[in-house]
Each structure stands twice: as C-alpha cells, then as structure tokens.
Amino acid sequence: MANRSFNRWLPWLLGLASGLLLWAAWPSSPLTLLIFLAFIPLLHLTTLVQHRGTYFGCVYLAMVIWNVGTTWWVGNTTVPMSGVAANVINALIMTVPWVGFKNIRKRFGTTMSYLALIVYWLTFEYIHLNWEFSWPWLTVGNIFAMHPGWIQWYEYTGTSGGTLWVLIVNITIYTCWQKRRQYSLPVATFLWKEGWKPAAAFIIPFILSIITGVSYWTHKPFKGGPRPLSVVVVQPNIDPYDKFADGAESQQLEKFMRLTRQMADSNTAYIVWPETALFPRGAWEHELNEQPAVQAVRNMLKQYPNAKLITGATTLKRYENKDEAPYSSRPMDGGMYFDAFNTGLQIDTSNLIQIYHKSKLVPGVELIPYSRYLKFLDNFALDMGGITGSYGRSPGVAVLENNTQHIKAFPTICYESIYGEFVAEHVRLGASLLFIITNDGWWGNTEGHRQHLQYARLRAIETRRWIARSANTGISCFITPAGDLELPQPYWQEAVIKANVTPDPTFTFYVRNGDLISKGALIFCILLLIYSLVLRFTNRKAYVERT
Known part of the structure; x- marks a missing residue:
C-alpha cells in the first residue's frame, strides 16, 4: 500500500x-x-x-x-x-x-x-x-x-x-x-x-x-592598438519611484554634476550616467539643444574638453500627420502624433546630440506585445517611467560616434544587455566600447539587479569588449573583456568610479557569425x-x- x-x-x-x-x-x-x-x-x-x-x-x-x-x-x-x-x-x-x-x-x-x-x-x-x-x-x-x-x-x-x-x-x-x-x-x-x-x-x-x-x-595585440581611455561612471542612488516626481529634475541634475566633478579631469574621454538620468518627464528631440539641462551639461563639459557624456533620457518625437507616424505613436492636439522613447544620448560641447532609441523593450512595462493589432491594449502598460503605453521603436543612431577619439560606442539600455546577438550586431557595426545604462531599482534589493549585473559579463566575453556599467541604484562597475568585474559598487549607495578601458576593433567569431x-x-x-x-x-x- x-x-x-x-x-x-x-x-x-x-x-x-x-x-x-x-x-x-x-x-x-x-x-x-x-x-x-x-x-x-x-x-x-x-x-x-x-x-x-x-x-x-x-x-x-x-x-x-x-x-x-x-x-x-x-x-x-x-x-x-x-x-x-x-x-x-x-x-x-x-x-x-x-x-x-x-x-x-x-x-x-x-x-x-x-x-x-x-x-x-x-x-x-x-x-x-x-x-x-x-x-x-x-x-x-x-x-x-x-x-x-x-x-x-x-x-x-x-x-x-x-x-x-x-x-x-x-x-x-x-x-x-x-x-x-x-x-x-x-x-x-x-x-x-x-x-x-x-x-x-x-x-x-x-x-x-x-x-x-x-x-x-x-x-591580443597589446602594442600598436588603440590607447586606453579614461571613463567616469556615476551611480547617483536616486529612488526610481521618486525620480519622475514633478520638480525633482533640477535637484537630480545637480547631483549628477556634483558626483561627476569628483572624478572627471582633463583626460576623461567618457562620462556615463544611468538610464533616464535626463528629462524623466520627457523632452522634445527637436528642442534638445534649448533644454536648460543640456546647457548646464555643456557648461560642465567645458571643464573637460575631451569628454563626452553618455546618458539615459526620456525623449519625445513629433509627427505632423498620421501617415508618417509609426504604430507606437499616440495622438496629440492639432492632428499631430508623438512617440515617447527610452533614449541614450551623447552630449558634448558642440551642438550635435547623438540619439539612440532603445529597441529591446520590456513586455508589459515598455511594450504591450503586438498592440499594433489591438491598440486598446496600450492602456494596460505599467507606468514605470513616467510614460504609459508602449514606448516608440523608431530607430535612432545604431552606435554613438566619437570623432575626437575615432571610435564608436554602443549605449545598451537596461534590458537590452541580456540579448547577446543584439549586442553583437551593434559591435559588428563598429562599436569598440560598450556602455550599459540602467535603472535596476524598480524591484528593490532583490536578485533582479544582481542577476542583471551578472548577465552583462556574458556580453563582455561574447564580444571581447570592455563594458562601463552605470546603474541608478547599483550595481555600477567596469567589466573586462574576460568577464571580470572591476570596482563594483554596493546597491543603494551613492558612488562615482573611474577606470581606463581599451577600445577593441577586432571581431570575435560570435560577433561575425551570430548565434x-x-x-x-x-x-x-x-x-x-x-x-x-x-x-x-x-x-x-x-x-x-x-x-
């Protein structure tokens, strides 16, 4: 029995x-x-x-x-x-x-x-x-x-x-x-x-x-290749549920600049801020140069003439009529439409701002799957970034070009860093450095942010690229091409770190051929x-x- x-x-x-x-x-x-x-x-x-x-x-x-x-x-x-x-x-x-x-x-x-x-x-x-x-x-x-x-x-x-x-x-x-x-x-x-x-x-x-x-x-050719670049990574430790509050943007910007000044110097090539660091409530892309936050950043960068800022932002793009608007757009007054994007920006002292749009979106938070066929489903998207409904997916630039240093970089935004073949595609387009800008505080001090950090090490090995990772609440760090962590910062702690990273123009077998x-x-x-x-x-x- x-x-x-x-x-x-x-x-x-x-x-x-x-x-x-x-x-x-x-x-x-x-x-x-x-x-x-x-x-x-x-x-x-x-x-x-x-x-x-x-x-x-x-x-x-x-x-x-x-x-x-x-x-x-x-x-x-x-x-x-x-x-x-x-x-x-x-x-x-x-x-x-x-x-x-x-x-x-x-x-x-x-x-x-x-x-x-x-x-x-x-x-x-x-x-x-x-x-x-x-x-x-x-x-x-x-x-x-x-x-x-x-x-x-x-x-x-x-x-x-x-x-x-x-x-x-x-x-x-x-x-x-x-x-x-x-x-x-x-x-x-x-x-x-x-x-x-x-x-x-x-x-x-x-x-x-x-x-x-x-x-x-x-x-690996240690001599005669690209020289190391000085990169500063900022971890501001801003509560993600507070950062989108009305009136908080200027205080947060001051914090970003204060932390940056602690490590940046005349040799700094890149400064990296996390996801949605700028314009948490959104800013029109055709007006970015007029934004007070951009002007303040440029004034700061005058102290570091070789530096470029890589930062997350929420940006908005306007379309004059429905015919030119993609399916993810939403109507506004005057018969026009607009898209909201989770964006990566490259800002320097010039008037040129390079704009990358996140394309691997989180289902249910940034994207309602196949909502183009059932438009009403966009109303069920979670509000996790000041924007309800699906984010836009119209492409921006594929990689960010640094003509001063003659290199290209890819600003992987949050969830995108778990997609190996996607990251490899952008390396194949010329990215010799990888940045990860993320906001891992949505789920609190759980395994979520720790797992997300660990997965980034796989992208370093697959592409043999240095990674500079800026997380709003942690864990920010540098990752070597062998997947080793350097200077990891504790979760829920304000920090700023600096390291020399070496761009690499060569392609691995995985980068050349995919999965x-x-x-x-x-x-x-x-x-x-x-x-x-x-x-x-x-x-x-x-x-x-x-x-």
Missing part, C-alpha cells in the same frame, strides 16, 4: 525536485553545478509517466518553481499581479519543448527523442529572444554568468553553447544511470564502457575555456516537424487503405 502511494506521488516529486534544483543553481547562488543534474528528474519523468495530463502537470510544476524561485521579484512593483502573470505564463511556455520531447519519444524512440529535446529547447530559447513576448532571463546559458572562467568559449557560441552543454551533460548522466540499472556489470567495467561519456561531456568545456582564454590573451547553434537548431526543428507531419499523414493514409 505504501509502495503504491509512493509511486502515485513520485512524478510530482520529480517535478518538484527539478524545479528546486533549477532554482538552487541560478545566479546569484553559489550552487551553479546543480544545473548539471537539474533536468534529470524531468528526463526520468518522461520515461516513467504515460498519462499526458499528469506529465504536463509535473513539468509545469517544475517550470513554475523555477520561474517563481528565480524571478519572483518581477512582481515587486506597484502592480504585483504583473509578476504573478509573468511567472505563470512564462512557465507555461517553457513546457512546450518537454511536451514535444514526450511526443517524439513515443513515436521515434529514446535516442531520437534526446536529439529532439535539445533541438526543441534551443529553438524555444531562440524564439523567446526574438518575439515581442520576449523574456530570456532564464536562458539556460545564463547560468554560468558568475563563472566567466568556465565559459571563455562563449566568444564562439554565445549563451546557446552553455545551454547545449547543460542539456548534453544531463542527458548523458541520465542515460548512464539508466544503463547501470539495466546491466549488472562490475563498477570498473561500467565506468570504462559508459561512465567516461558524462565525464567527458562535463570536463571538455572547462578545458576548452582554459585554452580559449589563454589564446585570447596570447594573441549559429540556435539557428541550426531552428532549421532542424522545422525539418523534424515537417517529417513528423509527413509520417503521420502517410501512416494515416496507409491505415485507411488497409481498412
């Missing part, structure tokens, strides 16, 4: 175990190695459970625990239900590859199903990066962000290489365990014949990382789905002919 009761609850215990392992392994937990065991309970669940409803329920339980355990903080806003919806819906989407894995296992057998699981999961992650419901926070390859020494080969594969590594190790450990249960061989013989497979899958990437890291530093692993998986996924449909149709036709 007890055994029957245990067997009834075993599938649910497996789902629970997988969810807990995934949560326990995720940054900023030190238990990263648990990820190499985290999917094994779900693999055994697929073998054990035949009932579709039970299988789906157990997998969904694992995904919910994983989502809630690692990203519960997305609900730590003025609208807590937004976080509940995000975790519940994202967990549901994450079950799709596992349901596909189960179906392939029934029809094509064990070996083919493992290949299908890898293909389906990589395809899911790639789609989740590129559609408007995008939420790639739990991309499996992000798991190694705290350990850049393990993944120096990300300069070839990006995070999809880490996802592939995790899946292969979990599958090889599970298949090895299954064979051990089936065959009663001496331990030494079994390890010789089967145990080496998971060991090799686990160890080889560590060796490749060492080789890649040594190769990078050995072949080849995910694109290959997508092709295989399409072929596999076509083959399954053809086989189902031909089998049904043969059955009809026989009857």
Whole structure:
C-alpha cells in the first residue's frame, strides 16, 4: 500500500525536485553545478509517466518553481499581479519543448527523442529572444554568468553553447544511470564502457575555456592598438519611484554634476550616467539643444574638453500627420502624433546630440506585445517611467560616434544587455566600447539587479569588449573583456568610479557569425516537424487503405 502511494506521488516529486534544483543553481547562488543534474528528474519523468495530463502537470510544476524561485521579484512593483502573470505564463511556455520531447519519444524512440529535446529547447530559447513576448532571463546559458572562467568559449557560441552543454551533460548522466540499472556489470567495467561519456561531456568545456582564454590573451595585440581611455561612471542612488516626481529634475541634475566633478579631469574621454538620468518627464528631440539641462551639461563639459557624456533620457518625437507616424505613436492636439522613447544620448560641447532609441523593450512595462493589432491594449502598460503605453521603436543612431577619439560606442539600455546577438550586431557595426545604462531599482534589493549585473559579463566575453556599467541604484562597475568585474559598487549607495578601458576593433567569431547553434537548431526543428507531419499523414493514409 505504501509502495503504491509512493509511486502515485513520485512524478510530482520529480517535478518538484527539478524545479528546486533549477532554482538552487541560478545566479546569484553559489550552487551553479546543480544545473548539471537539474533536468534529470524531468528526463526520468518522461520515461516513467504515460498519462499526458499528469506529465504536463509535473513539468509545469517544475517550470513554475523555477520561474517563481528565480524571478519572483518581477512582481515587486506597484502592480504585483504583473509578476504573478509573468511567472505563470512564462512557465507555461517553457513546457512546450518537454511536451514535444514526450511526443517524439513515443513515436521515434529514446535516442531520437534526446536529439529532439535539445533541438526543441534551443529553438524555444531562440524564439523567446526574438518575439515581442520576449523574456530570456532564464536562458539556460545564463547560468554560468558568475563563472566567466568556465565559459571563455562563449566568444564562439554565445549563451546557446552553455545551454547545449547543460542539456548534453544531463542527458548523458541520465542515460548512464539508466544503463547501470539495466546491466549488472562490475563498477570498473561500467565506468570504462559508459561512465567516461558524462565525464567527458562535463570536463571538455572547462578545458576548452582554459585554452580559449589563454589564446585570447596570447594573441591580443597589446602594442600598436588603440590607447586606453579614461571613463567616469556615476551611480547617483536616486529612488526610481521618486525620480519622475514633478520638480525633482533640477535637484537630480545637480547631483549628477556634483558626483561627476569628483572624478572627471582633463583626460576623461567618457562620462556615463544611468538610464533616464535626463528629462524623466520627457523632452522634445527637436528642442534638445534649448533644454536648460543640456546647457548646464555643456557648461560642465567645458571643464573637460575631451569628454563626452553618455546618458539615459526620456525623449519625445513629433509627427505632423498620421501617415508618417509609426504604430507606437499616440495622438496629440492639432492632428499631430508623438512617440515617447527610452533614449541614450551623447552630449558634448558642440551642438550635435547623438540619439539612440532603445529597441529591446520590456513586455508589459515598455511594450504591450503586438498592440499594433489591438491598440486598446496600450492602456494596460505599467507606468514605470513616467510614460504609459508602449514606448516608440523608431530607430535612432545604431552606435554613438566619437570623432575626437575615432571610435564608436554602443549605449545598451537596461534590458537590452541580456540579448547577446543584439549586442553583437551593434559591435559588428563598429562599436569598440560598450556602455550599459540602467535603472535596476524598480524591484528593490532583490536578485533582479544582481542577476542583471551578472548577465552583462556574458556580453563582455561574447564580444571581447570592455563594458562601463552605470546603474541608478547599483550595481555600477567596469567589466573586462574576460568577464571580470572591476570596482563594483554596493546597491543603494551613492558612488562615482573611474577606470581606463581599451577600445577593441577586432571581431570575435560570435560577433561575425551570430548565434549559429540556435539557428541550426531552428532549421532542424522545422525539418523534424515537417517529417513528423509527413509520417503521420502517410501512416494515416496507409491505415485507411488497409481498412
């Protein structure tokens, strides 16, 4: 009786175990190695459970625990239900590859199903990066962000290489365990014949990382290349829920300039302020040069003639009529339309202001997915930046040009820094330095801002670029091309830091070619789905002919 009761609850215990392992392994937990065991309970669940409803329920339980355990903080806003919806819906989407894995296992057998699981999961992650419901926070390859020494080969594969590594190790450990249960061989013989497979899958990437890291530093041209530039990063520690209040803008600007003067000097090439540092309530782009804040910044920059300010801002763009207005625009008096943008600006002592518009927008906060088809949905956007409704996505400049230093830089804004291929595209356009300007205080002192910091280290490795990161409430820092943190500042503390960073004009394999692993998986996924449909149709036709 007890055994029957245990067997009834075993599938649910497996789902629970997988969810807990995934949560326990995720940054900023030190238990990263648990990820190499985290999917094994779900693999055994697929073998054990035949009932579709039970299988789906157990997998969904694992995904919910994983989502809630690692990203519960997305609900730590003025609208807590937004976080509940995000975790519940994202967990549901994450079950799709596992349901596909189960179906392939029934029809094509064990070996083919493992290949299908890898293909389906990589395809899911790639789609989740590129559609408007995008939420790639739990991309499996992000798991190694705290350990850049393990993944120096990300300069070839990006995070999809880490996802592939995790899946292969979990599958090889599970298949090895299954064979051990089936065959009663001496331990030494079994390890010789089967145990080496998971060991090799686990160890080889560590060796490749060492080789890649040594190769990078050995072949890097230290002489004759671009000279280091002095960069000042400001962390003002302004409460994000207060910064958009009426009348607060001038006091905040004074604080930015005061902190800047503590570190800036005649050698400073860049000064970096965080997301929405200027014009929190919005400023018209065609009037930026007349803005008092811009004039005050220029007066400050006269003391540092070589410096350019990279700063976040909220800007507005006007369209004369509906025909020239994009779908994200909203009406205003006089038959005109306008767009609001989360913007990165480059300001110097000249009259030229370079404007970059954030294009990877946070679903539900800055973007209502596919609202161009259902316009009324814009009313449901959360007000997290003084602007309700979706932000605009009309492109500004792709990179910020510094003609004085003959370099280009990319001002990655907040959420954009978790998109590896997106950042690589802008490096390919010439960006030899990366800046991240962000406002990580919306969710309080939770894992949110710590995870966001760690993910930035992956962008440094993939592109081999220095990163200067300015966060409104922390954690501001510099990140080396090897993914190491320098001068990280505590959360919720006012700070200003300075370091020399070296622009790099060379391209990594990942920058040149993009995410080849995910694109290959997508092709295989399409072929596999076509083959399954053809086989189902031909089998049904043969059955009809026989009857």
